[in-house]
Amino acid sequence: MxxxxxxxxxxxxxxxxxxxxxxxxxxxRDGKVVAEVKNPTVLDAKGRVVMxxxxxxxxxxxxxxxxxxxxxxxxxxxxxxxxxxxxxRACSGYSVPNTFATGYRYAKxxxxxxxxxxxxxxxxxxxxxxxxxxxxxxxxxxxxxxxxWMTMDYVKSGDIDLLAAYIAWIIKATKGxxxxxxxxxxxEAWAWAKNCDLNDAVPHFDVTPAEIVKALAxxxxxxxxxxxxxxxxxxxxxxxxxxxxxxxYDLVKGVKATKDRPVMHATHTQFFAYGGTTWGDFExxxxxxxxxxxxxxxxxxxxxxxxxxxxxxxTADGPMEYSLHQITGRKWTNHDVELETxxxxxxxxxxxKVSVHTLQWAIGMELALLIKDxxxxxxxxxxxxxxxxxxxxxLISMLMSKKRRDESAADMHSAIYKxxxxxxxxRELDLYEIAIITRAGTAKILGLDAHGKGHLGLGADADVxxxxxxxxxxxxxxxxxxxxxxxxxxKGGQVVVMDGEVVAxxxxxxxxxxxxCDPKLTxxxxxxxxxxxxxxxxxxxxxxxxQDAYVxxxxxxxxxxxx
Amino acid sequence: xEVTDVVCPLCGCVCDDVVVEVEDNKVTKVKxxxxxxxxxxxxxxxxxxxxxxxxxxxxDCSYDAAIKRTAEILAxxxxxxxxxxxxxxxxASKVGIELAEEIGAVIDNTASVCHGPSVLAIQDVGLPSCTxxxxxxxxxxxxxxxxxPAAAHGNHMKRYSYISxxxxxxxxxxxxxxxxxxxxxxxxxxxxxxxxxxxxxxxxLVLSALRALLLGYEDVVPEEVGGVPKKDLLELVKMMEETKxxxxxxxxxxxxxxxxxNNIVNAIQVTRAAHKHTKFNIMPMRGHYNVxxxxxxxxxxxxxxxxxxxxxxxxxxxxxxxxxxxxxxxxECDAALFIATDPGAHFPGESIRHLSKIPVIQIxxxxxxTTEFADVVIPAAISGIEAEGTVYRMDNIPxxxxxxxxxxxxxxxAIMKGILKETRLLTLSRRL
Ligand code: SF4
Ligand SMILES: [Zn+2]
Numbered sequence: 001m002x003x004x005x006x007x008x009x010x011x012x013x014x015x016x017x018x019x020x021x022x023x024x025x026x027x028x029r030d031g032k033v034v035a036e037v038k039n040p041t042v043l044d045a046k047g048r049v050v051m052x053x054x055x056x057x058x059x060x061x062x063x064x065x066x067x068x069x070x071x072x073x074x075x076x077x078x079x080x081x082x083x084x085x086x087x088x089r090a091c092s093g094y095s096v097p098n099t100f101a102t103g104y105r106y107a108k109x110x111x112x113x114x115x116x117x118x119x120x121x122x123x124x125x126x127x128x129x130x131x132x133x134x135x136x137x138x139x140x141x142x143x144x145x146x147x148x149w150m151t152m153d154y155v156k157s158g159d160i161d162l163l164a165a166y167i168a169w170i171i172k173a174t175k176g177x178x179x180x181x182x183x184x185x186x187x188e189a190w191a192w193a194k195n196c197d198l199n200d201a202v203p204h205f206d207v208t209p210a211e212i213v214k215a216l217a218x219x220x221x222x223x224x225x226x227x228x229x230x231x232x233x234x235x236x237x238x239x240x241x242x243x244x245x246x247x248x249y250d251l252v253k254g255v256k257a258t259k260d261r262p263v264m265h266a267t268h269t270q271f272f273a274y275g276g277t278t279w280g281d282f283e284x285x286x287x288x289x290x291x292x293x294x295x296x297x298x299x300x301x302x303x304x305x306x307x308x309x310x311x312x313x314x315t316a317d318g319p320m321e322y323s324l325h326q327i328t329g330r331k332w333t334n335h336d337v338e339l340e341t342x343x344x345x346x347x348x349x350x351x352x353k354v355s356v357h358t359l360q361w362a363i364g365m366e367l368a369l370l371i372k373d374x375x376x377x378x379x380x381x382x383x384x385x386x387x388x389x390x391x392x393x394x395l396i397s398m399l400m401s402k403k404r405r406d407e408s409a410a411d412m413h414s415a416i417y418k419x420x421x422x423x424x425x426x427r428e429l430d431l432y433e434i435a436i437i438t439r440a441g442t443a444k445i446l447g448l449d450a451h452g453k454g455h456l457g458l459g460a461d462a463d464v465x466x467x468x469x470x471x472x473x474x475x476x477x478x479x480x481x482x483x484x485x486x487x488x489x490x491k492g493g494q495v496v497v498m499d500g501e502v503v504a505x506x507x508x509x510x511x512x513x514x515x516x517c518d519p520k521l522t523x524x525x526x527x528x529x530x531x532x533x534x535x536x537x538x539x540x541x542x543x544x545x546x547q548d549a550y551v552x553x554x555x556x557x558x559x560x561x562x563x
Numbered sequence: 564x565e566v567t568d569v570v571c572p573l574c575g576c577v578c579d580d581v582v583v584e585v586e587d588n589k590v591t592k593v594k595x596x597x598x599x600x601x602x603x604x605x606x607x608x609x610x611x612x613x614x615x616x617x618x619x620x621x622x623d624c625s626y627d628a629a630i631k632r633t634a635e636i637l638a639x640x641x642x643x644x645x646x647x648x649x650x651x652x653x654x655a656s657k658v659g660i661e662l663a664e665e666i667g668a669v670i671d672n673t674a675s676v677c678h679g680p681s682v683l684a685i686q687d688v689g690l691p692s693c694t695x696x697x698x699x700x701x702x703x704x705x706x707x708x709x710x711x712p713a714a715a716h717g718n719h720m721k722r723y724s725y726i727s728x729x730x731x732x733x734x735x736x737x738x739x740x741x742x743x744x745x746x747x748x749x750x751x752x753x754x755x756x757x758x759x760x761x762x763x764x765x766x767x768l769v770l771s772a773l774r775a776l777l778l779g780y781e782d783v784v785p786e787e788v789g790g791v792p793k794k795d796l797l798e799l800v801k802m803m804e805e806t807k808x809x810x811x812x813x814x815x816x817x818x819x820x821x822x823x824x825n826n827i828v829n830a831i832q833v834t835r836a837a838h839k840h841t842k843f844n845i846m847p848m849r850g851h852y853n854v855x856x857x858x859x860x861x862x863x864x865x866x867x868x869x870x871x872x873x874x875x876x877x878x879x880x881x882x883x884x885x886x887x888x889x890x891x892x893x894x895e896c897d898a899a900l901f902i903a904t905d906p907g908a909h910f911p912g913e914s915i916r917h918l919s920k921i922p923v924i925q926i927x928x929x930x931x932x933t934t935e936f937a938d939v940v941i942p943a944a945i946s947g948i949e950a951e952g953t954v955y956r957m958d959n960i961p962x963x964x965x966x967x968x969x970x971x972x973x974x975x976x977a978i979m980k981g982i983l984k985e986t987r988l989l990t991l992s993r994r995l
């Protein structure tokens with residue numbers, strides 16, 4: 001028998017379908033949105049705000065470095081202890097929650113899809129094992145392919161077709177979703193305790209980071225990939241890096257997308273929007289970045305906005321984590337991965353009393369408010385780097401309320417009035433725009449709108465969030481509270497959260513992309529790849545690919561090669 | 564039939580290039596494994612039937628009966644302990660953690676008696692490390708400290724470190740240096756370019772001296788430290804500073820000598836001090852093939868790596884209070900499940916005395932001293948030979964063990980699932 005649900009009397013925000021705060025019923029059958037239902041269970045939304053399930057474009061929720069973060073921070077683990085319930089496993093952690101808490105807390109915020117954006121290919125099984133253990137959320141994960149020796153070989157030889165054959169192979173071998181870039185060249189250099197600027201030669205490899213980025217964008221566009229390359233550039237977190245950021249965007253301006261989307265997603269842009277030359281004359285350059293994004297169509301960004309307080313920073317950008325550790329003196333873990341990538345982890349405290357942190361806090365929101373077209377912007381905190389994902393409701397309330405921003409700024413370091421734009425910005429986002437930067441736009445950036453995510457049109461996945469506010473609500477505190485704990489969250493047609501409590505925790509699905517490469521190219525690429533395994537990898541070619549057992553609930557997206 | 568790319572289920576090296584010959588569902592030949600790995604893959608005597616102890620004697624029974632009896636014991640227990648997990652796959656550990664949550668048990672693995680001090684040290688200062696392939700391709704200085712891979716990790720030097728060839732070291736050991744620090748001249752020490760013999764229990768002192776030298780405080784280091792002449796230490800420091808990529812592998816010789824986790828904190832600080840000069844890394848030589856895997860699973864599922872007390876419904880981690888030996892020494896637990904381990908051989912005598920007073924369940928392919936006093940014995944398929952599943956190498960790289968022969972024995976995962984199901988039925992009927 002069909003399972004039917006009818007959500008009545010909700011005020012719906014469904015930007016992909018142009019629905020802006022309309023009173024509208026939503027009919028659900030067997031996990032999908034349908035035109036009508038016969039014998040449904042009725043949920044009366046009573047005039048509350050209804051949105052598609054949230055889609056997070058970038059949050060480090062699973063895998064080796066997240067787990068190393070948990071392992072070395074029992075003090076963070078204790079901050080989030082919650083006992084098991086009939087529906088839920090025991091929870092722990094704040095900035096590095098256990099996998100169960102991750103699923104439940106996202107669902108409580110009305111999110112139903114999360115992208116884990118940094119999978120070391122050699123440890124791909126680990127990322128997938130954790131995703132299996134992350135309840136409720138549909139998910140995907142992007143392999144790191146930029147500091148990779150195969151990639152650099154083909155960047156050097158200029159052979160984009162063979163590079164395409166390689167990225168197709170590794171995306172398939174890791175059950176990944178696309179191409180991730182993190183400090184291209186710099187992480188390879190970090191294996192010798194060095195780093196790279198955008199136009200430095202990578203030690204021993206005779207290519208530059210700029211060449212790597214451009215080549216990967218071109219190779220990605222050889223296929224009808226749902227998502228563009230996903231880029232964390234060079235010199236993250238360094239004063240004065242904004243020019244290099246703009247140069248990085250410019251690299252791919254001429255690359256033609258195979259789909260109706262940008263050719264580069266620039267992630268946690270807050271960390272790349274810095275002026276000045278030292279921490280002393282550090283200032284916001286969010287406006288320069290926003291101007292660029294306003295005047296160009298080939299780049300989308302996410303914010304990486306700061307949530308004040310203690311968190312755990314973690315990235316494949318090994319040298320960056322080391323410099324952070326040098327600044328704070330706090331514990332530091334590093335894990336370089338042969339032929340592919342690396343990672344670093346260190347705890348960090350963002351304080352509103354420190355000028356630099358205050359400016360960082362401002363920059364994230366400036367980007368959201370200065371970029372005119374919300375479809376180009378995604379709300380993230382680069383969880384947990386600029387703060388944990390449970391801080392999203394704070395950000396939403398800030399972006400919707402100038403008053404709240406002003407009140408917060410008044411309590412923070414006075415640098416905000418001299419070196420940031422935020423206090424002078426009057427714009428307040430409305431619920432329609434919030435829906436874009438948290439689900440509709442993010443689904444489009446990831447190419448998931450074509451696969452039922454980010455909207456509530458006919459045939460969409462029945463992932464729905466019902467927030468306990470009416471469209472008229474202006475109280476920032478109430479808005480924050482509503483976005484932290486939904487009235488209802490529905491995942492695949494099933495009520496998973498009711499009155500802010502998780503009532504069911506079904507398994508999520510893993511979305512992965514199969515780039516369909518011309519077999520001749522694959523064959524031509526193969527000897528080089530096998531040579532790497534024969535001589536340099538510490539595992540065999542046969543034991544490398546992720547077996548089907550690690551993706552028990554698969555959703556495959558095929559990406560044909562462009563003819 | 565020849566099976567290639569077999570993953571060895573013995574030590575933390577998890578060699579994945581072993582070749583075995585299988586005839587009539589038996590392994591007849593093993594190539595590429597070290598002697599101990601080979602012996603395990605060839606197979607040896609095992610527990611043949613599930614059994615329950617009655618009047619002091621183990622009596623064979625069915626799997627069903629043994630699983631039911633286990634569930635009864637666990638469901639009735641007020642402070643159960645579930646220990647082992649280092650020689651089985653992550654899939655079994657996951658079910659174990661779920662069961663531990665269900666019955667409010669303390670769950671713990673062998674890390675609490677081997678590299679537990681290393682974990683504590685990492686929680687204090689972090690761990691600058693890398694994968695073993697990084698070492699193979701780049702390390703021109705390899706230091707083994709309190710570790711004797713020639714005996715305990717037979718293929719470690721050949722596959723990953725001193726004897727292997729790599730991208731930046733195509734000539735292999737000709738281009739590398741090997742240093743060994745230990746209290747006696749081990750087999751590994753005999754291969755070393757530099758062997759530093761320290762007095763037992765003096766690791767902390769020697770590490771402190773190295774750290775001082777690396778940070779430029781030569782003046783505070785006396786002429787001899789822990790039995791080592793200063794000039795030898797200066798020589799080692801020079802090697803460390805001049806290397807392009809160095810690594811310290813440390814073993815139980817450091818974690819279990821006087822100072823314990825403080826030794827490891829100091830060793831990590833030495834690594835950080837060396838990192839000011841060049842690239843330097845450090846890695847624990849994990850013993851059992853999946854001791855790391857349990858720590859990984861336990862961390863992402865409970866938030867904490869081992870010694871996790873779930874009696875209050877949430878995870879409470881406090882080694883020193885919540886480790887298996889703590890619990891047993893206090894005579895606190897009233898039932899114990901041991902899987903893929905042998906506490907009978909490794910735990911202190913006092914805790915064994917407590918075990919003799921409470922119901923004990925053993926799940927293992929092989930009989931061992933624990934079998935002598937277990938009340939329920941459940942034989943399991945051998946992971947990596949008869950069952951597949953995930954394991955984590957000492958450098959956190961996950962690999963999938965292969966199933967190479969068929970078996971009648973239940974896998975650890977299936978046994979744990981059976982126990983979970985039966986236990987749930989019992990706790991549910993109790994609640995109703
Ligand atoms: S070194 Fe360890 S994993 Fe490798 S063959 Fe020997 S016992 Fe097996
Ligand atoms: Zn990130």
